[in-house]
Amino acid sequence: MKSDLTIVGFGIIGAMIANTLSDYINDITIIYKYNDKKSASYHSFAWINAFDKSPHYYNKLNLDSMHLWHDLYKNNFVSDSEIKFGGDLRLYENSNKIDNLHKLINSENNHGIKFLEIHKAKNDENNLLLDNFNYAIESEYDGWVDTDALINKIKKKLVTKRNIKFINAEVKNAISKDNNVKYLELDDRHNTKISSEMFLFAAGFQTSKIASMLGIYLPQIISPGIVISSKPTNKVLNKYSSINLISENHIPHIHFRQNQDNQIICGIGSQDDSQFINPKEFTLNLYAELSKYVKQKIKYSGYKYGLRVMPKDGLPIIGLCENSNVYIVMTHSGVTLAPILAQIIKSEIVDKQLVSEIDFYRMKRFYK
Numbered sequence: 001m002k003s004d005l006t007i008v009g010f011g012i013i014g015a016m017i018a019n020t021l022s023d024y025i026n027d028i029t030i031i032y033k034y035n036d037k038k039s040a041s042y043h044s045f046a047w048i049n050a051f052d053k054s055p056h057y058y059n060k061l062n063l064d065s066m067h068l069w070h071d072l073y074k075n076n077f078v079s080d081s082e083i084k085f086g087g088d089l090r091l092y093e094n095s096n097k098i099d100n101l102h103k104l105i106n107s108e109n110n111h112g113i114k115f116l117e118i119h120k121a122k123n124d125e126n127n128l129l130l131d132n133f134n135y136a137i138e139s140e141y142d143g144w145v146d147t148d149a150l151i152n153k154i155k156k157k158l159v160t161k162r163n164i165k166f167i168n169a170e171v172k173n174a175i176s177k178d179n180n181v182k183y184l185e186l187d188d189r190h191n192t193k194i195s196s197e198m199f200l201f202a203a204g205f206q207t208s209k210i211a212s213m214l215g216i217y218l219p220q221i222i223s224p225g226i227v228i229s230s231k232p233t234n235k236v237l238n239k240y241s242s243i244n245l246i247s248e249n250h251i252p253h254i255h256f257r258q259n260q261d262n263q264i265i266c267g268i269g270s271q272d273d274s275q276f277i278n279p280k281e282f283t284l285n286l287y288a289e290l291s292k293y294v295k296q297k298i299k300y301s302g303y304k305y306g307l308r309v310m311p312k313d314g315l316p317i318i319g320l321c322e323n324s325n326v327y328i329v330m331t332h333s334g335v336t337l338a339p340i341l342a343q344i345i346k347s348e349i350v351d352k353q354l355v356s357e358i359d360f361y362r363m364k365r366f367y368k
């Protein structure tokens with residue numbers, strides 16, 4: 001049977017897109033690897049933010065999407081079990097970045113960030129040891145998503161819909177003719193072939209590999225990222241949903257948050273780390289760094305070390321492949337961007353309206 005649309009991938013982006021499109025498209029097949037512990041959504045720090053993201057149109061895309069997360073919360077699509085708002089508190093030890101921050105705050109890239117009286121910040125988060133920090137910034141719209149919880153919630157909803165079919169398998173090959181995918185071959189027991197009017201690839205890091213089966217080149221940087229977690233602890237954060245600390249230490253930028261189970265989740269702040277590390281060794285250093293700032297004793301629980309989805313120029317790759325039935329969506333900051341991507345893709349696929357906002361992100365930029 002030929003479906004109207006096949007979506008490959010059910011990470012945060014595939015799930016949010018499928019959820020939106022399921023209201024408009026008659027017959028959707030979703031192919032994904034069940035319980036995929038390699039997906040970026042599983043590894044993510046999942047902070048909803050637009051901080052210092054550039055160029056300005058990319059900053060705006062993130063900011064618009066952040067507001068959509070707030071709308072989704074107000075409309076009860078996401079609840080406290082899947083999302084936490086509260087804003088981000090960002091503290092600096094030294095003044096060397098402060099001039100740039102003044103520029104940022106006065107620029108069009110400002111998204112509700114402002115300087116804060118340092119004493120007030122320390123008072124608000126008085127379970128933390130922040131003596132070394134001298135400057136504070138607050139980003140009021142920031143939050144974070146429990147990606148596993150939200151993906152599972154969307155799955156539970158979609159399995160009840162008659163127009164949606166889930167297939168738990170890996171796409172092994174894509175067979176095309178004249179730029180159009182004719183069918184996908186799966187690695188299941190039956191070597192099932194999936195045909196469809198249209199194919200949407202939201203397979204995270206693996207999107208490049210699937211696209212290459214069709215002769216489409218989607219360049220990516222290898223960008224491993226690490227996140228550690230503590231054992232559940234008392235409530236540490238009083239006000240903010242996340243904290244960023246920028247110091248002169250060996251690990252100069254960490255960020256952390258506390259999840260619904262009161263585990264502290266901590267990652268390194270820089271998102272452009274392209275070096276592989278020894279995760280076991282590094283987690284100990286990261287845990288030691290985190291422990292410096294939390295008054296109560298915290299116990300280490302474990303780490304996740306995985307690949308970001310990182311297009312070569314750091315910007316999303318979104319859009320229809322020219323003269324083809326293949327739509328691609330592949331991006332870093334996918335947790336922040338998932339709601340706006342779902343909305344844009346609905347306009348392009350269902351309403352057949354090209355969205356000029358994503359012209360910067362079309363894949364033809366790599367073929368100039």
Ligand SMILES: Cc1cc2nc3c(=O)[nH]c(=O)nc-3n(C[C@H](O)[C@H](O)[C@H](O)COP(=O)(O)OP(=O)(O)OC[C@H]3O[C@@H](n4cnc5c(N)ncnc54)[C@H](O)[C@@H]3O)c2cc1C
Pocket residue numbers: 008009010011012013014015031032033034036038039040041042043044045046047048049169170171172202203204205206207210224225226227267306307308309329330331332333334335336337
């Ligand atoms: C350490 C780390 C920290 C991050 N921090 C943040 C952050 O703070 N804020 C933020 O906004 N973003 C953050 N990100 C980025 C964000 O997590 C990703 O951009 C986002 O999760 C990408 O979602 P996705 O659905 O595109 O891909 P993924 O989550 O990778 O999902 C891919 C899906 O495709 C499926 N798939 C893959 N290959 C195949 C195949 N061959 N056949 C069938 N199915 C397949 C998988 O099973 C999975 O369902 C972080 C990422 C990492 C790794």
